[in-house]
Amino acid sequence: MFCAEEIGAAINLKTDVCKLLTQAGFRLRKWCSNSPEFLSTIDSIDRETSAETIIDDTQTVKTLGLLWDTACDSFKYSVTLSELQAQVTKRTVLSDISKVFDPLGWLLPVVVSMKLLMQQLWLKGIDWEAALPSDMFSHWCELRRGINDIRDIRIPRWVKYKSGEMLELHGFADASEMAYAAAVYLKVHHLDGLVSTNLIASKSRVAPIKQITLPRLELCAAQLMTKLMVKVKEALEVDQVPIFGYSDSTIVLAWLSDYPRRWKTFIANRTSYILDIIPRQNWRHISSHQNPADLATRGITACNLINSNIWWHGPNILCTNHNWEQVVLEPPNEMQLEERPMMLCHTAAKHVDDLFERSTMILATTSFESLKVVDDKIDLTKSDRVLSLQTLTVCSTVISWALDCVIPSMIRERSNASESSSTRLENSV
Template identity: 30%
Template sequence: MDVNKPGKVRVVFDCAAKYNDTSLNNQLLQGPDLMNSLVGVLLRFREKKKALSADIEAMFHQVHVIEEDCHALRFLWWPDGDMSVLPKTYCMQVHLFGATSSTSCAAYALRRTASDNANKFPDEVIETVKRNFYVDDCLKSVDSEEKATKLAADLQSLMKIGSFRLTKWISNSRLVIDTIPDYERAPMVVSLSPESELPYDRVLGINWNVNDDFITFKIKKTNKPVTRRGMLSIVSAIFDPLGLLAPVTLRAKAIVQSLCRRKFGWDEAIPQIDHDEWQRWIINLPCLENVRISSCFQPKYFSTLKNKQLHVFSDGSKTGYGACAYLRITDENDNTACCLVLGKSRLAPIKQASIPILELCGAVVSCRLYAMLKEELDLKIDKVVFWTDSMIILGYINNTLRRLKTFVGNRISYIHKMTSPEQWRYIDSCSNPADIASRGIDPGDNTSISLWLNGPDYMAQDESTWS
């Protein structure tokens, strides 16, 4: 097939033209990236109490290719599998799984369905299609069961107009599930009795305890050789897009980096001291299955929120550097809660760097986390505070007159661009949860995990008591 003939990728060209994509030459077959961020979808899923999850059935196959472009999807077929005869040539009439352009074209068709029917449905329904879908998965949270029921019905009606079937529905509310026909529910809740508990589910790779509304972790036991290759395979298998386990995985990555620094081969036997440290980490790894994180930022007993604050902590050490962001919320009854929203840990470079430099890198990471949360969260944040346990970093940030060395100056310039010096405050190292992110912890260290997930104790107190 001559792919240079005109019309072969017209669907992608049309898709790109609608969104004024200026980098089309670099995305000839892939098309523009119309996908929502995975982290953003998961963050918005945790904002409110009543959660919904659904899936578009065979999404790619619902999007047709115009006839003259079908030849770009030709394939050969041997009838009855007989390779001795000449094959027949067929053309796909719909977008197929595995084609580079399918994701972009299907996402465009989904968004076009919403925009073409914007006058027929409430704004929240249209925004849900644009902001709460990741490929074919829909994750959404709302304030009440009534809103969830109405939203589910409207989404199904909107999707039908575009010939998309929204199915496999599941919710943490039984009332919402009862309003959805059995044939449209997820298989595990099709014949759910009133006495039985809601099951576990996986939403975009995250384990969701639907009945108790918690995020949990499932650790797969694998028998990998204790080498750089086997260790890295185990660490990489822990799927944690929100960084909720960042300090735990940092400890394992530090062991691998230490072997790399000493130039051990991928399959070479490692020294006994490293072997023992790795085994301690592996033995304690199943302890993570006991970690339960609320799926919603708001506790169930909370009423209407009156204040929402974002607190971002940063730190650096000889092992690594990192940052973590917490949402501190207060309701109308003056109840206060604080929970981890996003975490990030990075190893220190193999080439040795000073602690102040690593502290500065941690502060930059905290600004990047804030930039991401500002873009992705739908919650209106009333106040943002940045915390560090380094007086040197606070001195850098409050310096607006003296010139700094290039490395430091560039990073301070970025911090000033994203924040103001008045937003930065000091915290002692013992209370700083980012200290855990920069040093790493073992999976069985429950005290450190509690501080990491809930933030410092004083966050639950009145602001007047803060140092």
């Protein structure tokens, strides 16, 4: 597939390709296009007879395929699922789910409901050839009937972008106890001052069977969105466009607002990756009812998905040309932030020499984890307890600071306290 902004460019490309392949004895056939003017330059015997072009070359009769309707220049889906069998097993459910061809995640709010049902079958330990329980069988029949409504979905191929117009990428992340998801939208600022937004891609994951807190799932959703954003930028070849991230979790935004080394390992690893792609100043808070990724975490029917403007074009505030007003949020509870624990050492001594000796001993015997709190750039493996030159430099700096600032201050305070005590004693005598 190839796209051109002008008919002349498309015709010239077609002529060059045909001339090159003709020299090798190949003749291109089954040409299709959304432009009648372009098709008029091609012989009728070399044109595609059908107005619908199959995107999935490997599709079978029973596969839900993605089609390009050249007549209205839009994508749509074909649904040809087999008749429902009298006995539905876990194997047949998985077979029907695998037939859904949705590479860009446009049908994610519908597909995620099927994935969640499959996970429930695993949790209940149902065998591959065993019939589904009555309640799950009814739920699966409802989901399967809804797939037929997918045929009414029409997705415009063109995102209304022309050369010279400004682009932005906006990613939304959300999570529930059942799944977490991400959706990326392309925002186009047209030369006439109007703004258009369109869904480019989305992705979801069902929540792991092992229990994990909701804030951590929200962070996983933000990481998933960041990875999807990177792929979208590469596919669209728009490396220099501004990118923005949105989340309805105040805890995730608090994690992203500070340095990763402040948090525990699980949080630090993910926030570090996210901030390398999307700067912390480009993260925004959005309410749950305005977050399109919320639809992909709880699932909706295909009939409701057709008319869901927030899914296909994002929230209304994204479609405006005004600057985003960041709302001042109440900071989350410190217990929810999962800060990395820090070790504080206190020592007492009668003389400066004793204090220096004890401080040196504490710094020299500090564990690897505690040294990382001093400086996260120390290259010291857990199995190697020998202090490196860089570690000794850090320790020396701390000791010098103690000798130059802390200890003299302590001596002055102790001296002033002794003088005050002596004065009071003389006055009493």
